[in-house]
Amino acid sequence: MDLLNSIILLTNFIVVPAITYGSQLALGAIGVTLIYGVLRFANFAYGDLMAFATMIVILFTWYLQSLGISLGVLPTALIALPIGIIATILISIFFDKAVFKYYREKKSDPVILIVVSLGVMFILNAIVRIIIGPGDVTFMDGSRFILKANEFKNLTGLNEGLAIKSTQLITFITTIITCSLLFYFLNKTKTGKSMRAYSNNEDLALLSGIDPGKIILLTWILVSILATIAGTLYGLDKSFKPLAYWNNLLPIFAATIVGGIGNPLGAFYGGFVIAFTEIGLTYAYKKFFIYLLPEQLEPNSLVQYISTDYKFAISFAILIVVLIYRPNGIFKGKVI
């Protein structure tokens, strides 16, 4: 019984939150990695692109809600996703044509592109904060819980409850579907293969007749879809706050590099690596040990590696360790 209780405890406080958080990071990280792989720069505007996408989704959700349309138990925001995706694709392509294209054609140094992406970041950030304001926005509707802690306790007769929020399940399922489709596209279809070829070796891809304009357009479309889904899922799970997306960009970068920059599958795993370490190291295991250990060995302290204040710092520390020992990431990334 104690063993079961302890397992449920860990599932409730580590596994479920980490899977949710990891899915959000993974989606974001795949977007960053695609930009890096094809367009060859680290896009600092990505966090604010996610915020922009989520903002459009929220605005449209509000509109739908005012019309009285809803999905029942599911959040209304899911209907608004396509609109968000279209708007994000449009703004991405606009910024690509207006800003990034010039530097790409000039073959500027990647550092210049980073600096330029800062400019885009400032603009997107301002647009989002001007339109929707800097405060917290909650746009989650539908049912909040799939499984409540008390129900679970009554159902199983255990001491520990297991709570699963509907957003957590939605996040996980959406991530799995999106990533499966994406990997199918990249690995099995002709266009996906040409995209990987272009990412791998630009000159060779050009020689074999791959149209770079098409590949770049496609990349922005994929990236916008990912950004919208990732941003909306994050907003549904926590709440929408423009600056939170910027703060989330840093763990996303960490996940990208840990998984090997330019490698989508690596980014997917990287997200989960970061999420599990962050949550695993900041969780206080006291109760867990109380269940497992005999009474005389029970710990007095919290048995927590580091306090939750340092949650973000952990992902940064992982990143720095990876950069020093395996600069190409745990899964081999692009070497430029």
Next chain:
Amino acid sequence: MKNNLDIKIAFIIMGLLIVLVGFFQSWGVALSILNLCLISSVMSMGVNMQWGYSGLINFGVMGFLAIGGLAVIVISVPPVYAAWDAGGTGIIMSGLLLAALVYAVFYVHSKVTSKYKNYIIFALVISIVPIMKAVSGPSIHAIESIDAATSGYLGGFNMPIIFSWFVGALLAAFVAFVTGKVCLGLRSDYLAIATLLISGIVITIVKHEEWLTRGVKNVIGLKRPAPYEVDLQNSDWFVGMIESIYSSRLSKITDIDQQIATLKELVISSSGVFVKLCFSLIFAAVLITLLIFSEKALRSPWGRMMRAIRDNEDAAKAMGKNVVKRHLHIFMIGSAIIGFAGAMLVTYDGLFTPASFQPLRYTFLIWVMVLLGGTGNNYGAILGGFVVWFIWIESAPLALFLINTLLGQVDSANEVKKHLIDSIPYFRYLMMGLGLLLVMRYRPKGLLPEKIIRN
């Protein structure tokens, strides 16, 4: 300074703008803009040394600024003796332990040749956190529980605040040394991300180690290198000075009571201006000293070497220059200047608020200053600091003006107009982004491009 007409014109225009603010808004506003312009210029000179002189991308500006601010706290605040009694020894012990562990890591890194070397280092680093927690935990708890509402931290050494600026520079240089040892070998975009993340770690530490900085409870009422307004208002010489400045205006008032009341009002308003003026003089002195030294450095063989490394690293290496070492040095020097500026900023604000350190404001805005002003040119960096800070402050009134002119006919109860007026503070981000993109596109070398120096 031959043929530097563009520099002179640019700075004269900038000076005129600030004077205009003085006439149209108030001299207090103009001087606070000037002061922050001066501080910003020092920051952007630091970044310019790293990016402009030697092409190192440092997105950790915010972290180094916070370290400078931390130095102000540690050096200038009076000590809290009760807290020292309660947990001082524990903190000192754990500090020594931390130093020992760091030394051990470096020792293993350089001396041990076993193939498990990396694992040993990893184990050491991992073990630092629990050991530190075990040793310092009780003392930290004791310190934070002493008078938590007003102090709850160790305090500092009660030394002059100007001295803390130099300590801030040293501390920042030290952190830059460690960061540089770890990160400078990385590719440029990795370096950008790594420094950004390290500055994130620094801010987290400053925010959450309350025994050191009071964290989000902030430290207020710091010392000043300039006189206090209240002291000025009670000192005879200052009242006398104001009286003589405004004598013509005062003599027009016949009623004696009213004359005294007017004088008092004038003294109060001009004491604030006087204090800001003192700050301006100090900051200007710092900036000019820095400018003279870095101009001399740029024209010296050292500056030539740095430019050679920046422009062609391989050639410089082939000429026998130690590129890694030079990069580390310039990274440390630049960070020291940023730390110095951070200490100046905290001193000027009179308070230390760790929660206010946001990368947009304290890292990327400084970068906009450098890129807009002119990479590799000290005058450009200073001009960038002035222009960007001026726009940053004055864009709110400008946006309000624009909204009112464009939507003049619209009723002020209109939702859209109200919403726009509420979001005026964010227009500055829009201006910054547009400015950065325009400069990068049409004047990639900045407003004042680098001049080729022929020695």
